[in-house]
Amino acid sequence: MELQQQDTTGVTQDPTTMNGESIKTPASTSVLQSALKHALQFLEGLATEPVRPTVSITDLRHSLTKPLPDHTTSADEILDQLITNTKGGIMGNAGGRFFAWAIGGTLPVALAADWLTSTWNQNAALSACSPAAAVTEEVCGIWLKELLGLPSTASFALVSGCQMAHTTCLAAARNSLLSRYGWDHELDGLGNAPRIRVLSSGEKHGSIDRSVRLLGMGIRCVVELEVRENGTLAPETLHQALEKYSNGPVIVVLQAGDLNIGAYDPFSELISLAHRWGAWVHIDGAFGLWAAASPTHRHLLAGAEQADSWATDGHKWLNVPYDSGYAFIAHSEAHRNSMSYRASYLTHQGDARDQIDWNPEWSRRARGFATYAALHHLGKAGIADLISRCCSYAQDLVVRIGGLNGAEMIWKSSVNQGLVRFIDQRADATLEDHDRWTDTVILAVAETGEAFFSGTTWRGQRCMRVSVLNWQTDENDVSRAVSAIERILERG
Numbered sequence: 001m002e003l004q005q006q007d008t009t010g011v012t013q014d015p016t017t018m019n020g021e022s023i024k025t026p027a028s029t030s031v032l033q034s035a036l037k038h039a040l041q042f043l044e045g046l047a048t049e050p051v052r053p054t055v056s057i058t059d060l061r062h063s064l065t066k067p068l069p070d071h072t073t074s075a076d077e078i079l080d081q082l083i084t085n086t087k088g089g090i091m092g093n094a095g096g097r098f099f100a101w102a103i104g105g106t107l108p109v110a111l112a113a114d115w116l117t118s119t120w121n122q123n124a125a126l127s128a129c130s131p132a133a134a135v136t137e138e139v140c141g142i143w144l145k146e147l148l149g150l151p152s153t154a155s156f157a158l159v160s161g162c163q164m165a166h167t168t169c170l171a172a173a174r175n176s177l178l179s180r181y182g183w184d185h186e187l188d189g190l191g192n193a194p195r196i197r198v199l200s201s202g203e204k205h206g207s208i209d210r211s212v213r214l215l216g217m218g219i220r221c222v223v224e225l226e227v228r229e230n231g232t233l234a235p236e237t238l239h240q241a242l243e244k245y246s247n248g249p250v251i252v253v254l255q256a257g258d259l260n261i262g263a264y265d266p267f268s269e270l271i272s273l274a275h276r277w278g279a280w281v282h283i284d285g286a287f288g289l290w291a292a293a294s295p296t297h298r299h300l301l302a303g304a305e306q307a308d309s310w311a312t313d314g315h316k317w318l319n320v321p322y323d324s325g326y327a328f329i330a331h332s333e334a335h336r337n338s339m340s341y342r343a344s345y346l347t348h349q350g351d352a353r354d355q356i357d358w359n360p361e362w363s364r365r366a367r368g369f370a371t372y373a374a375l376h377h378l379g380k381a382g383i384a385d386l387i388s389r390c391c392s393y394a395q396d397l398v399v400r401i402g403g404l405n406g407a408e409m410i411w412k413s414s415v416n417q418g419l420v421r422f423i424d425q426r427a428d429a430t431l432e433d434h435d436r437w438t439d440t441v442i443l444a445v446a447e448t449g450e451a452f453f454s455g456t457t458w459r460g461q462r463c464m465r466v467s468v469l470n471w472q473t474d475e476n477d478v479s480r481a482v483s484a485i486e487r488i489l490e491r492g
């Protein structure tokens with residue numbers, strides 16, 4: 001299709017100069033060309049540019065804040081300004097030297113599919129709005145369940161992230177548990193409904209609490225259970241809690257890879273125990289569920305397939321762009337009952353899967369394309385390799401940093417997370433001094449621009465977290481990070 005030389009801005013466009021030649025390019029394509037050029041330069045720069053942002057919030061406010069214009073400005077000019085005015089404020093987490101929080105990179109094939117997703121601008125609410133988006137998501141569901149070792153009969157939803165995956169799964173749990181008490185939550189809400197309890201390990205992620213709040217169950221329904229030395233929930237602890245709350249509906253939240261030490265709960269034992277008490281078991285596997293895709297790590301998830309729901313992310317370990325989480329639910333009827341909406345103006349086609357029946361959103365991005373492209377590109381072997389590579393780099397980092405003079409290894413996990421700590425070398429240094437020095441070193445590492453880590457308080461002491469989730473991270477990145485820390489410790 002020929003692009004119309006149409007002026008949509010209402011402002012007359014001058015011919016644009018490219019490669020010294022004067023050519024007449026429609027404004028709508030030249031801005032896309034320059035976005036592509038800038039994107040490629042940005043990606044190339046990741047290996048050499050500092051990982052950390054180099055300008056302050058104040059600087060960014062200064063360059064970005066302006067009065068909302070009265071008149072239209074050309075698209076090219078606006079893109080240039082956007083690039084110039086955000087410069088230095090973009091975190092380098094797309095590259096291989098970023099080890100903070102739990103943030104993945106983006107595979108080129110997934111980025112390309114994401115560009116097309118925006119270009120195609122499909123509304124993936126109904127198959128009638130985009131048949132290709134609907135079928136792509138169907139296939140993603142099938143592939144993901146196979147890869148992650150989940151039951152092929154489970155229903156699923158491609159959501160914005162693990163937070164919304166929890167919300168989707170727990171909404172289904174709420175529907176199912178209350179209906180067993182003769183209560184129709186979808187009609188009557190939570191007022192006067194039996195009180196649901198959420199039993200979870202103290203190592204749960206904060207997104208569980210937020211989902212519980214969003215679902216109207218209130219944070220007081222969450223009962224935090226103490227974990228063992230290895231960060232996992234003991235069957236005996238869960239058993240006591242199940243007994244205590246046996247008079248009402250219960251959701252048990254288990255952890256497949258916690259943020260600090262990558263702990264996996266003993267699923268087989270805990271799930272069969274919870275099921276004996278009639279509880280719904282939900283697994284938070286934001287990144288950790290991906291261990292199932294690696295033959296050398298799969299054992300960590302033994303028994304996880306018996307749970308009632310699972311939440312994970314695509315934008316972390318699968319390395320697809322942001323806006324990608326996955327919810328899986330063993331009881332498709334409860335899932336559908338809690339989400340589905342039918343109205344006369346919506347078109348539902350035969351046996352097609354309408355995402356609106358399974359997702360919390362109405363209009364939504366066709367986020368399945370990027371996931372489809374990533375899975376199709378890597379295949380089972382490529383994904384297994386990505387998972388085990390990240391794990392071994394994380395372990396290398398923990399061991400090599402922990403072995404430096406003035407550092408201590410706190411936790412080396414069997415997956416891609418770990419903890420180290422830095423020791424204040426003064427003879428009379430207190431625990432608080434070590435805490436302070438640990439935070440100082442984390443900041444100093446970021447300052448070098450060579451690598452970027454984040455801190456955490458784990459069992460009462462400050463630690464530096466090591467998290468490897470980027471497909472690009474390689475030995476050179478690991479060595480650069482270790483050397484940067486070594487130089488800081490030598491300087492003292």
Ligand SMILES: *Cc1c(COP(=O)(O)O)cnc(C)c1O
Pocket residue numbers: 102160161162163164205207257258259284285286287313325
């Ligand atoms: C990141 C994370 C979440 C939240 O996921 P989002 O994709 O950010 O919504 C939940 N649980 C764990 C363990 C995580 O690491």
